[in-house]
Amino acid sequence: MKVAFVVYYSKLNRNSFNALSAALGVDEVTKDIPIYFVKKEEDLIKGLCEIKQNYDMTVVGTSFFTTQIWEVNDLVKRIKNEHKEVLLIAGGPHPTGDIEGTLKLGFDVVFVGEAEDSIVEFFRRIKLDEDYLNIKGIAFLKDDNVCYTGKRDYVDLDKYPPFPYMLGKFGHIEITRGCPFACNFCQTSHIFGGKVRHRSIERVLEAAERMIKRNLTDFRVITPNAFSYLSEDGKEVNIKGLEIFLREVNRLYKPKGTINIGSFPSEVRPEHVREDTLELLKTYADNKNIIIGAQSGSPCILKNSRRGHALEDVYRAVKLSVKYGYIPDVDFIFGLPGETEKDVLDTIKFMKELVTLGARIHAHTFMPFPQTSYSKEKPGRIDPKIKETISRMLKEDKNVVFGNWTVQEREAERIYKYLNYGML
Numbered sequence: 001m002k003v004a005f006v007v008y009y010s011k012l013n014r015n016s017f018n019a020l021s022a023a024l025g026v027d028e029v030t031k032d033i034p035i036y037f038v039k040k041e042e043d044l045i046k047g048l049c050e051i052k053q054n055y056d057m058t059v060v061g062t063s064f065f066t067t068q069i070w071e072v073n074d075l076v077k078r079i080k081n082e083h084k085e086v087l088l089i090a091g092g093p094h095p096t097g098d099i100e101g102t103l104k105l106g107f108d109v110v111f112v113g114e115a116e117d118s119i120v121e122f123f124r125r126i127k128l129d130e131d132y133l134n135i136k137g138i139a140f141l142k143d144d145n146v147c148y149t150g151k152r153d154y155v156d157l158d159k160y161p162p163f164p165y166m167l168g169k170f171g172h173i174e175i176t177r178g179c180p181f182a183c184n185f186c187q188t189s190h191i192f193g194g195k196v197r198h199r200s201i202e203r204v205l206e207a208a209e210r211m212i213k214r215n216l217t218d219f220r221v222i223t224p225n226a227f228s229y230l231s232e233d234g235k236e237v238n239i240k241g242l243e244i245f246l247r248e249v250n251r252l253y254k255p256k257g258t259i260n261i262g263s264f265p266s267e268v269r270p271e272h273v274r275e276d277t278l279e280l281l282k283t284y285a286d287n288k289n290i291i292i293g294a295q296s297g298s299p300c301i302l303k304n305s306r307r308g309h310a311l312e313d314v315y316r317a318v319k320l321s322v323k324y325g326y327i328p329d330v331d332f333i334f335g336l337p338g339e340t341e342k343d344v345l346d347t348i349k350f351m352k353e354l355v356t357l358g359a360r361i362h363a364h365t366f367m368p369f370p371q372t373s374y375s376k377e378k379p380g381r382i383d384p385k386i387k388e389t390i391s392r393m394l395k396e397d398k399n400v401v402f403g404n405w406t407v408q409e410r411e412a413e414r415i416y417k418y419l420n421y422g423m424l
């Protein structure tokens with residue numbers, strides 16, 4: 001069958017589609033399937049008029065976070081109105097955590113969890129005119145009931161390139177998936193599992209070389225925890241492995257390129273910020289800042305949300321980062337479930353201490369996400385004392401606090417209503 005894949009390639013889901021189209025691009029059967037990357041809704045709606053004329057089947061894919069559900073809902077309605085005949089598929093964090101809700105938005109198929117293997121099999125089946133619903137890792141509605149075909153094995157990261165270089169598209173290199181910590185507010189361990197899997201150094205360097213050949217010389221990685229690269233369990237740092245990796249990346253990129261590890265789009269666990277990891281960073285990378293996950297200044301909140309580290313780890317990580325010449329950007333989430341007056345005061349005190357040491361605060365508001373232990377919890381509210389502290393800090397230095405905490409406070413409310421009462 002002659003089939004095309006049209007992806008809604010918005011900024012937030014670019015990495016997902018880079019991985020999926022790379023997988024399609026290296027498979028013998030699917031590599032010739034045309035993929036259209038469309039960045040704007042208007043272009044997608046208009047473009048489909050022409051694209052669908054040329055194929056027996058047009059598959060339109062989107063990947064999204066829970067915060068995007070309203071925008072996606074509108075998009076699905078428009079596509080269903082104007083292009084009834086296309087097959088609409090979804091994947092990513094929200095569809096994986098809320099399969100039924102996503103199908104009821106109007107999607108024909110939801111890809112659950114990591115989708116490289118399933119998307120390849122799905123398109124193979126379509127191309128060969130076989131039953132594409134009879135594969136593992138997807139869900140669809142049958143007589144209004146959800147049919148989930150079952151969990152697939154986790155993807156071997158070495159099996160596919162991180163981006164579709166064969167289509168002239170490049171991006172950040174995903175080096176690790178999975179996280180053993182399973183913090184109560186986070187979807188990562190649910191989507192990718194609690195066991196860490198790494199892309200091998202050889203495959204990372206291969207991808208990096210492809211970028212360098214195109215004169216793309218800014219090396220950045222996707223990982224839940226950059227210093228856990230090559231670690232067996234994701235908890236212990238593999239310092240030897242990390243050194244070999246960074247040395248090899250440095251050899252490739254220097255003297256021209258830049259190497260960023262543990263800063264956008266990756267971050268690090270506070271207990272992994274140590275003299276030896278920072279020494280490596282100093283020797284081989286070019287970071288100006290390090291992003292450290294703290295989330296709260298209250299020992300109680302840290303414990304209840306299963307962060308698996310202490311306040312002292314954060315304090316020490318910030319001090320060490322400053323000593324090594326980095327700006328520590330410390331993540332905080334306000335309004336986490338169970339937050340009391342004391343937790344608020346502890347957090348304020350802790351933020352002030354960190355700022356005095358030289359940290360900046362990356363501020364967030366708690367949003368309940370599907371599949372997590374906190375999915376049914378009340379939306380995060382920022383305590384007025386925290387708001388006051390932030391505005392005082394900002395008066396002294398307009399860069400010392402940054403983030404979308406205000407927008408997230410509103411979004412948290414909407415997400416809560418959707419997850420608990422189905423209100424869209």
Ligand code: SF4
Pocket residue numbers: 179180181182183186187188189224293
């Ligand atoms: S917040 Fe970080 S450490 Fe916690 S589960 Fe998510 S990725 Fe893992």
